[in-house]
Amino acid sequence: MYSSITAGVAGTGFIGPVHVEGLRRLGVRVKGISSATLELAEEARQQLNLEHAYPNFEAMLEDDDLDVIHLAVPNVLHYPMVKQVLAAGKHVMCEKPLAMTSEQGKELVELAAATNLKAGVNYNLRFYPMNLEVKDRLASNDARIFSVVGGYQQDWLLYDTDYNWRVLADQGGALRAVSDIGTHWLDLVHFTTGLEVEAVLADLTTVHTTRRRPKGEVSSFNNEKLRDEDLESIPVTTDDCASILLKFKGGAKGQLFVTQVSAGHKNRLTYDIATQDAAYEFNSERPNELLVGRRDAPSEFLLKDPALLTGLASPYVNYPGGHNEGFPDTFKQCFRSFYNDILAGDAPTGEPPHYATFEDGLRELVICDAIIKSHEEQAWVYL
Known part of the structure; x- marks a missing residue:
C-alpha cells in the first residue's frame, strides 16, 4: 500500500541512509537523495542504488514525483528546509530537533497547521x-x-x-x-x-x-x-x-x-x-x-x-x-505510523498519531x- 507514495531524502551522512533503508523495507519508493554537493549525492545514490542524485535541495523540491521529503541534515538546516518543504506542498519527516530555537519551532508548528500536509519529527x-x-x-x-x-x-x-x-x-x-x-x-x-x-x-x-x-x-x-x-x-x-x-x-x-x-x-x-x-x-x-x-x-x-x-x-x-x-526497525515502524497518517488523509482516526x-x-x-x-x-x- 505504501508503494503509491514516493519519497526523497535530504542528507547523506549517518542517518540519511538509515531513512532510505527503513523506507524501502516498508515498501515506499525512494526516488533520490540530495546532499551538500552533487558529488556526495551521486556517491550516495550509487551506494544505495537509488534512481536519482539531485544537484541540490531546491532541485529535489521541484520534482513533482515526490510526495514526501525526509530531512536528515545538520540541525541548523532543519528550520529553513522545513519551511521550503511545506511551501513546496510536500509532507515532511524531519530529524530531531525540529529547529534551533523554540521560536523557530512555534513558527513551523503554525506553518504546518495551515496546510493539509503531514509533518513529523523522527523520535524513532x-x-x-x-x-x-x-x-x-x-x-x-x-x-x-x-x-x-x-x-x-x-x-x-x-x-x-x-x-x-x-x-x-x-x-x-x-x-x-x-x-x-x-x-x-x-x-x-x-x-x-x-x-x-x-x-x-x-x-x-x-x-x-x-x-x-x-x-x-x-x-x-x-x-x-x-x-x-x-x-x-x-x-x-x-x-x-x-x-x-x-x-x-x-x-x-x-x-x-x-x-x-x-x-x-x-x-x-x-x-x-x-x-x-x-x-x-x-x-x-x-x-x-x-x-x-x-x-x-x-x-x-x-x-x-x-x-x-x-x-x-x-x-x-x-x-x-x-x-x-532493533534500532533499524524503529525507523521502519516510525515511518509506518507516519505514512499510515498520510494515506488516511483527513479521515478522522479518533486518536492522535x-x-x-x-x-x-x-x-x-x-x-x-x-x-x-x-x-x-x-x-x-x-x-
Whole structure:
C-alpha cells in the first residue's frame, strides 16, 4: 500500500541512509537523495542504488514525483528546509530537533497547521515494541506514576580528538548532549506516560572545552585515526553531559542523566517508571526485554513476542518471538505510523498519531530552553 507514495531524502551522512533503508523495507519508493554537493549525492545514490542524485535541495523540491521529503541534515538546516518543504506542498519527516530555537519551532508548528500536509519529527525510539507495550499498560492500568528515572549514555565523544559538527553551537544548537539524545528520552517519557514536564533543575558540563578537529569534516561515529598534524584546536561550549531533575504536572518526579563521554556505553537509553502497581524498566541496548517489577507477586521478565503484545504494540512487531528487532526497525515502524497518517488523509482516526508531531518537537525545544536557563541561573525553572 505504501508503494503509491514516493519519497526523497535530504542528507547523506549517518542517518540519511538509515531513512532510505527503513523506507524501502516498508515498501515506499525512494526516488533520490540530495546532499551538500552533487558529488556526495551521486556517491550516495550509487551506494544505495537509488534512481536519482539531485544537484541540490531546491532541485529535489521541484520534482513533482515526490510526495514526501525526509530531512536528515545538520540541525541548523532543519528550520529553513522545513519551511521550503511545506511551501513546496510536500509532507515532511524531519530529524530531531525540529529547529534551533523554540521560536523557530512555534513558527513551523503554525506553518504546518495551515496546510493539509503531514509533518513529523523522527523520535524513532518510541517504536521499540517494548516501549509501546509500556505505554499500553500504563494507559490501561491508569495507575498513579510516582517517578521516572533514567538516562542516555554514549561514548563516541569521549576523547578530545573526537569531533563532529554537533559539538559546534552554531551548527547543532546551544545544547548538544541534551538536544541530541536527551530529547529522545524526554519525548519517550512523555509518549509512554503522558506526563508533562512542569519544571527543570539542570546542571550542564562541558568535559572538553577544547577539542582537536580534523582539517576537514568527518562523519558521525567515524573511527578513523588521525595524526596530530592533521588536527586543529577549537573551543567548545556545548554540553558533554548533564544532570537534570524534573517536576511533572500532577506531582510525579523525574531524574535524567545524559552523557556522550561514558566509556563502553554505545547507545544506552534507560528508564524506570515507578507506579503504585508496578515498575517498568527498559534498556535500549537490550531492546527486546522489559522488566516489570512487582512487590506482592513475582516480577515479570518479558521478552518481545507478538503473541504476548496484542495491544498498541501489535501492528509494530514484524518478527516472531525470539527474533530480535532493533534500532533499524524503529525507523521502519516510525515511518509506518507516519505514512499510515498520510494515506488516511483527513479521515478522522479518533486518536492522535503515534509518531511525534511538530507539536511534540516544539515541546522538546521549550524544555531545552528551560534547561539552558536553569543551568545559567542554577535554579528551578518552570515552563
